[in-house]
Amino acid sequence: xxxxxxxxxxxxxxxxxxxxxxxxxxxxxxxxxxxxxxxxxxxxxxxxxxxxxxxxxxxxxxxxxxxxxxxxxxxxxxxxxxxxxxxxxxxxxxxxxxxxxxxxxxxxxxxxxxxxxxxxxxxxxxxxxxxxxxxxxxxxxxxxxxxxxxxxxxxxxxxxxxxxxxxxxxxxxxxxxxxxxxxxxxxx
Numbered sequence: 001x002x003x004x005x006x007x008x009x010x011x012x013x014x015x016x017x018x019x020x021x022x023x024x025x026x027x028x029x030x031x032x033x034x035x036x037x038x039x040x041x042x043x044x045x046x047x048x049x050x051x052x053x054x055x056x057x058x059x060x061x062x063x064x065x066x067x068x069x070x071x072x073x074x075x076x077x078x079x080x081x082x083x084x085x086x087x088x089x090x091x092x093x094x095x096x097x098x099x100x101x102x103x104x105x106x107x108x109x110x111x112x113x114x115x116x117x118x119x120x121x122x123x124x125x126x127x128x129x130x131x132x133x134x135x136x137x138x139x140x141x142x143x144x145x146x147x148x149x150x151x152x153x154x155x156x157x158x159x160x161x162x163x164x165x166x167x168x169x170x171x172x173x174x175x176x177x178x179x180x181x182x183x184x185x186x187x188x
Contacts, residue, residue, distance in 0.1 A: 037066060039080075050168065053161075055167070061146070067099050068103035071095075105174070107120065109149075142161070148174075151176070155176055
């Protein structure tokens with residue numbers, strides 16, 4: 001087989017992979033009029049149906065934004081998002097540790113939240129997310145990437161689709177350190 005034949009035979013696979021890559025790459029923006037501070041308000045949000053992986057990722061940010069003011073409420077919200085797999089004691093301890101000195105991290109995922117404005121965006125609150133060609137590598141799972149106004153690289157949430165058709169929070173990697181707010185910088 002000559003070089004031309006090898007290229008010709010390889011082309012359909014390359015085209016198929018390119019199509020899969022484009023199909024898996026989606027951008028989504030979800031907007032909330034406010035951050036609910038009650039469980040009833042949280043589950044009343046349209047996104048609380050967890051119909052898409054993006055809705056669950058955005059709801060994760062909303063739940064984590066409540067943690068600094070009401071830890072129990074945030075844990076209740078996160079347990080809702082996790083469905084049949086509630087937070088373990090180790091995961092609750094992880095949250096407590098992450099929020100000990102960085103309560104602004106979840107707010108950094110709202111469009112317009114930056115170190116310069118102490119991660120205080122204006123209403124309504126929008127969250128931009130995307131998937132890429134690797135987001136759906138494992139059947140029944142989706143990795144959604146979120147943009148933070150305080151980081152140079154995106155962070156992720158992994159969701160798992162259950163038999164009921166809902167996307168539940170499986171893992172979150174959004175509580176990673178980011179640039180501190182300008183108000184805390186003695187050199188700014």
